[in-house]
Amino acid sequence: MPAYIHGFGAHLPARIVTNTDIADRIGKTADWIEKACGIRERRWTEPEISVADLAVAAAQNCIENIGQQEIGLIIVASGSAPGGFPGPATEVALKLGCAAVPAIDLPMASAGSLFGMVMASQMCQQYRDILVIGAEKMSSVLQVGGAPDPNTEILFGDGAGAVLISSRPGRWRILDSALHSDAIFRDRLSFDWHSPLKMDGLTVILQASRKLPAVIEEVLTRQNIVTTDVAAFLMHQANQNLLIRVAKTLGVGEDRFYLNIAKYGNTSSASMLIAAAEWAESNPHPSSPIVFAAFGAGFHWGALVAGDDTALG
Amino acid sequence: MSDPNQIQRLRRVVQQFTKDPLPADSEESLFESGLLDSFALPDLISALEQEFSIKIPDRDLNPRKFDSIARMEEYLKQHAG
Structure with a gap:
């Protein structure tokens, strides 16, 4: 369904x-x-x-x-x-x-x-x-x-x-998604309210640089969509340099990645949906398909692709 | 990795991603010395995979394993053919 x-x-x-x-x-x-x-x-x-x-x-x-x-x-x-x-x-x-x-x-x-x-x-x-x-x-x-x-x-x-x-028909139909976790890295980005936030930045960047493009490719390949056909990548706004790097790895222009981290910083789990809201507001008649993706503490990462039913035929 | 040719290949690959010449001391941390930054490391890993025809699994992507020329030599010694 x-x-x-x-x-x-x-x-x-x-x-x-x-x-x-x-x-x-x-x-x-x-x-x-x-x-x-x-x-x-x-x-x-x-x-x-x-x-x-x-x-x-x-x-x-x-x-x-x-x-x-x-x-x-x-x-x-x-x-x-x-x-x-x-x-x-x-x-x-x-x-x-x-x-x-x-x-x-x-x-x-x-x-x-x-x-x-x-x-x-x-x-x-x-x-x-x-x-x-x-x-x-x-x-x-x-x-x-x-x-x-x-x-x-x-x-x-x-x-x-x-x-x-x-489940009611709406603007974009969710076509596919993939979620992953790797608990081996659970202490590389963690916080427990008793001590300061711990972040092994090198490991986070290194893992995210590989896993984000891979999981995006995973869902797009299953749907026979090539990266250059994606209208917008709506990502967790973790680090601007990281997102630009992911765009380069996927072979798409940075302009396909909606970026607002410069004005809001990394708002963790909120950032991807804030970016999506701003992107939708500034694109009253948006193209599709669109890709959502995030990587973070856990490590947990994943991607979701959605398309306009009419555009996808 | 004791093959001088392979060590030369390793140093040539790493040199592509460092801002300055590599240190004479192969144990010196390339991150602490500022020669490599967090965004150069993923590119370096990809270049090592290509140069030595290996696939470095994500679980091995621990920056400490690639912190110095000596540690990269050690990793390649164990994993490159």
Whole structure:
């Protein structure tokens, strides 16, 4: 049974934190930060705003964009939600006015929203309209521990993105997807609220540089789609240099990759859906097929390809 | 890898990706010395695979295994024919 993407939503906090704002604190220059990761600024929310608050705002934006009223299931991906239970999903459901709707927490950073989309594409036959949200308050993660680590302090931002996936026909039909994990690398990018975020950047970049092109090729090959026919690559915005490298490996122009990391930083599991929401807003009549892909802590990675039924014939 | 020809081939491949001449000390870390950065490493791995006709599995993609000329020599000694 087919699954369809109906539309996206996003929410970014208003507070802009520039490279100049953090340069002195980490002993680097603003130019060094931009050269290292392609980020010029990021958004950090106010302390009283929660992951669930960010998720609700993105969900409301998605619902407004689509005009959808019925929600059959909610999936909230976040690697920065506070520990303990219940997670933010039920709070999101309550604040959206659907307290009795099943709500699933997906405690996954980075690739969380991609995994949520794939889960939704399988579950929508039973639950019909599924709202998948990626929401992150990475600024609170950065406050755990001692002196700021320049390698992580420069990267992360706050925000949330959302997508509605349904069994009802919609804008894009989900054609295929692939998910992978390799627990051997689980300690190479980790965070537990007791000590600072740990990131082995060399290993992350090295693994992502190989695995992202491979998983994208995996789903495209199964669907007999060549990379140059893909209209847009909507990726987890981990690192601009990494995404440019993935484009080069796939043999497609950088212009096919929607990039917004320069203004929002890496918003972990939220970033792919924020990028999708902005891309959809700036492309009222978008081409297809489109590819979603993410790689991150776990390591978890995957890709999903969706196409316009009419365009694909 | 004790074949001088192979060592020469290795150094020639690595040199394509470093900003400055390779250090005389083959144990010196190419990352700590700033000769290699994180984005040069994936290209270097691909070039090693091509030059030595091997497939380096993702599980072996640990930067420490490719941190110096000596470590690359050791890896290729075990895996290249």
